[in-house]
Structures are given as structure tokens and as C-alpha cells.
Amino acid sequence: MRRRDQGFENMATVLVNPAVLNDLELALMALDFRLWRVHTVETFADAPQAAFQIRRNLIEWSNGRWEIAAEWTLVWITFGESWLDGENPIPWPAHAALWDELAKYSEHVRYNLGLGGVPKLGVPREP
Numbered sequence: 193m194r195r196r197d198q199g200f201e202n203m204a205t206v207l208v209n210p211a212v213l214n215d216l217e218l219a220l221m222a223l224d225f226r227l228w229r230v231h232t233v234e235t236f237a238d239a240p241q242a243a244f245q246i247r248r249n250l251i252e253w254s255n256g257r258w259e260i261a262a263e264w265t266l267v268w269i270t271f272g273e274s275w276l277d278g279e280n281p282i283p284w285p286a287h288a289a290l291w292d293e294l295a296k297y298s299e300h301v302r303y304n305l306g307l308g309g310v311p312k313l314g315v316p317r318e319p
Contacts, residue, residue: 202282203309207247207261208300225269226271227269228267235310247264258302260302270310282307
């Protein structure tokens with residue numbers, strides 16, 4: 193198996209109520225999105241601490257509006273192959289599909305519209 197080429201990929205940062213995490217992940221997979229639990233990614237030497245800090249920053253940024261999410265799981269959501277077009281930007285229909293799906297879980301997720309970037313996350317590939 194091989195990993196993706198090095199580089200960066202677009203992602204949404206989302207706080208998710210653990211009660212719906214598995215259901216959300218399955219719904220996103222059906223639309224060719226990938227959900228990554230930040231506390232388990234290999235991007236950081238201490239992923240649990242990084243997830244804690246990012247979650248805390250989001251909660252503080254919200255000025256109390258997201259206090260309910262203080263213990264929720266921090267995830268990154270990336271775009272699967274069907275959404276990608278080489279090095280071109282993520283197309284608007286992909287953005288819309290992601291935001292529309294997250295809106296279905298509005299009581300159980302907290303996020304800002306917009307994408308960030310992370311080093312490519314290690315999706316195993318068949319040779």
C-alpha cells in the first residue's frame with residue numbers, strides 16, 4: 193500500500209457530539225468525505241494535546257456560544273477523490289455538499305464555514 197503524495201489538503205474543522213459521531217462519519221463517507229479524529233492523527237507528535245488546544249481555542253473564540261461542545265470530539269473533514277480535480281481548488285458543489293450534510297446535524301456539530309489546510313493525511317492506497 194502507498195500513501196498519498198506529500199502536500200496539503202483542504203479540510204473543515206468541526207466539533208462533533210460523540211453521540212452522533214459514528215452516524216455522521218457514515219453519512220459523510222457515503223458522500224465521499226473523510227472524517228479524521230484529530231486526537232488520533234499522525235500530523236502532531238502529541239495529537240491528543242493538539243486536539244485539546246484546538247478545541248479550547250474554538251470554544252474561547254465562540255465567546256460561550258459553543259460551551260456545550262467543550263467535551264465533544266474535534267474532527268477534520270477532508271474531501272475524497274470524487275471531489276478532487278488535480279491541483280485545482282475544491283469545487284463549490286463540494287463545499288455545498290459538506291455544509292448541507294453538516295446542517296442536518298446542526299444540534300450536534302459546531303464549526304465555522306470555510307476550510308483550512310493540513311498536511312495530507314495518510315490514506316492507505318492499494319498498489
